[in-house]
Amino acid sequence: MRKESFLWLALASSFLVLLFILVPLLRMVSAPSLAALRATIIDPEVLRSLWLSLYTGISAALICFVFGTPLAWLLARSEFRGKRVVEAIVDLPIVIPHPVVGIALLGLVGKNFWFGRLLHEFGLRLVGNPLGIIMVMTFVGLPFYLQSAKEGFASVPPRLEHVARSLGASMFTTFFTVTFPLARRAILSGIIMCCARAISEFGAVVIIAYHPMIAPVLMFERFQSYGLKYSQPVAVWLIVVCLLLFVSLRLVGRGPERTRSGGAR
Amino acid sequence: MNLRIENLGVELDGFALKEVNLELEKGDFCALMGPTGAGKSVLLEALVGLVPLKTGEIYLDGKPLSGLPPEKRGISIVYQDYALFPHLSVRDNIAYGLRFRKVGRSDLRMAELLSRLGLEALLDRFPSTLSGGEQQRVALARALVIEPEILLLDEPLSALDPNFRQDLRRHLKDLHGVGGTTFLLVTHDFPEALSLARHAAVMVNGRIEQAGKIEDIFLHPVSPLVADFVGMKNLFAVEFSETSARIKGLEIELGRKPDTERGYIAIRPEDLVLSREPLSSSMRNSFAARVREVRSHGFYAEIDLEINRLVFTAVVTSRALLDLKPQPGTSLHLAFKATAVHLIG
Missing domain, CATH: 3.40.50.300 (P-loop containing nucleotide triphosphate hydrolases)
Known part of the structure; x- marks a missing residue:
């Protein structure tokens, strides 16, 4: 009997958690009228901010992919002194409050610091610029990519790499023909997680670049200036765009071999 | 090299x-x-x-x-x-x-x-x-x-x-x-x-x-x-003829014909059956053997037996040891199935 009441408690609590996640989202999605949604999506300011969010988020994810992959591989494949420290550093962007991230980065690239002035000398403007937004997004997105890619690499049996090497493949070729293809799914997941995290960033971006406005900043501004009703449609469109992006990435990443090898033993 | x-x-x-x-x-x-x-x-x-x-x-x-x-x-x-x-x-x-x-x-x-x-x-x-x-x-x-x-x-x-x-x-x-x-x-x-x-x-x-x-x-x-x-005891280099193996005048029935003319056979010590009188059983190989040495290991004992100057080692339980009462120099009967003979080589 006690076992059963425990089961009921678990079910009830799970149900509550799911409701807590879904109800606000459903309420928001269903709140704006179709007319409001239509009007919002042809608003050039909204389109600009959606597009900005999208391409800065994707750029940040690609930067994480290019520069983070070697680190993820190292973390998965080698043991070295201080590895724990490196892993803790990599996780820092998750635990630091978002405005703190923005302030830290502004302190680096702003004009009050020699590095920021140097960048300015070379014509590289980060503050109030899409480049700055990408920088912030990369910072907050990195841990999500690294974690997933690391797990992907760790799940590839080292023996497969050893066999490839013994058959004549260099470390480079082994990585590109064995390790990477086998970790591909996890890497794609990492890119999607990183991209999602990047697009959702508000607190850090707003400090580096209030303008040009990414979609979350635009939502915030409309909420401040006009109220809830005017920010909801933008939010709905941001959700739609993100869902489309992630679903299509998943479809592209499915690859052909799953269906080909799915036969019986 | x-x-x-x-x-x-x-x-x-x-x-x-x-x-x-x-x-x-x-x-x-x-x-x-x-x-x-x-x-x-x-x-x-x-x-x-x-x-x-x-x-x-x-x-x-x-x-x-x-x-x-x-x-x-x-x-x-x-x-x-x-x-x-x-x-x-x-x-x-x-x-x-x-x-x-x-x-x-x-x-x-x-x-x-x-x-x-x-x-x-x-x-x-x-x-x-x-x-x-x-x-x-x-x-x-x-x-x-x-x-x-x-x-x-x-x-x-x-x-x-x-x-x-x-x-x-x-x-x-x-x-x-x-x-x-x-x-x-x-x-x-x-x-x-x-x-x-x-x-x-x-x-x-x-x-x-x-x-x-x-x-x-x-x-x-x-x-x-x-x-x-390398523990497998009772390993002998033998010559095969038809379905039997020959060594030192001893003919061991294999129940199958090997591909080669010579090779090795091995018999696990626990597959050797010992008795005081000849057993009337389906076992194809049965010989009279002389006890050379008995080594007790608590629950089981190893017995070395000699047939035509060929030494076999058998493992028996301590209980069986009480029944057999083997003494060096006395004789016992040793039997094993043809399928207990492992062909090697």
Whole structure:
């Protein structure tokens, strides 16, 4: 009997958690009228901010992919002194409050610091610029990519790499023909997680670049200036765009071999 | 000398190989034996170049290998768990090494291996759809198609069902006969080693305890550790005629006809049945024997018996010992089934 009441408690609590996640989202999605949604999506300011969010988020994810992959591989494949420290550093962007991230980065690239002035000398403007937004997004997105890619690499049996090497493949070729293809799914997941995290960033971006406005900043501004009703449609469109992006990435990443090898033993 | 391992030492977390010396001739088939944890797999990894050497050197055709990465050594490896590339078809798995190693007439080589291993029909399949035996045959083909100097086999049979194991053993013998590749087989199964290899090395606690011709190791173990490991008692070199084996005037019925004229037979000590009077049973082999020595080990006892100056060792329970009351010099009857005789070679 006690076992059963425990089961009921678990079910009830799970149900509550799911409701807590879904109800606000459903309420928001269903709140704006179709007319409001239509009007919002042809608003050039909204389109600009959606597009900005999208391409800065994707750029940040690609930067994480290019520069983070070697680190993820190292973390998965080698043991070295201080590895724990490196892993803790990599996780820092998750635990630091978002405005703190923005302030830290502004302190680096702003004009009050020699590095920021140097960048300015070379014509590289980060503050109030899409480049700055990408920088912030990369910072907050990195841990999500690294974690997933690391797990992907760790799940590839080292023996497969050893066999490839013994058959004549260099470390480079082994990585590109064995390790990477086998970790591909996890890497794609990492890119999607990183991209999602990047697009959702508000607190850090707003400090580096209030303008040009990414979609979350635009939502915030409309909420401040006009109220809830005017920010909801933008939010709905941001959700739609993100869902489309992630679903299509998943479809592209499915690859052909799953269906080909799915036969019986 | 094709492969020469000189004074090799490796140190890993909590494990070490010490002063390993071993020489293999070109085309040799050597079994590396020893109990679990003896360091056999570590030695293979050192040969492939996956673990750094602390001391010593490995020479392949006189050239030192240390400092050479795995891909430049010409040493292929086949693992117990096959280690096929799951994202590649059988064809692409086997051909994987060919893009790095220029092998003359590689298509002919490939075709020959495919037909010898019976893999032609599986080329477009993926590893996850193959049986264990098929996967291990693909792994063998993949390792051999690049014509390596040395093929390392890390317990390639132990994950297979007994019927596949017999099949793969035959393939190994067959493939070894074809190319000039030297085979080094890790196993902890002595009969398997005896049936495949010419030479053997027994490894215990990170050292090579004994190396040499496989019969010598069996017949003259240099240490109790080796003797204990090669443990199969009652091994005799025999001549076969029809379905029986002959040795020192003794004729042992096998119940089947061996392929060869001479070889080895082995009988497990616990398969020998002892009695005071001749048994009237279905056992095809029954002899009168003289007791030489009785060694009690608590719950069981070992009894050495002599027939025509041939010594058999039997294991009986202490209970049976009370019934038999064997005394050195007295005689007992010894019987065993034809199916209890293991053919080796």
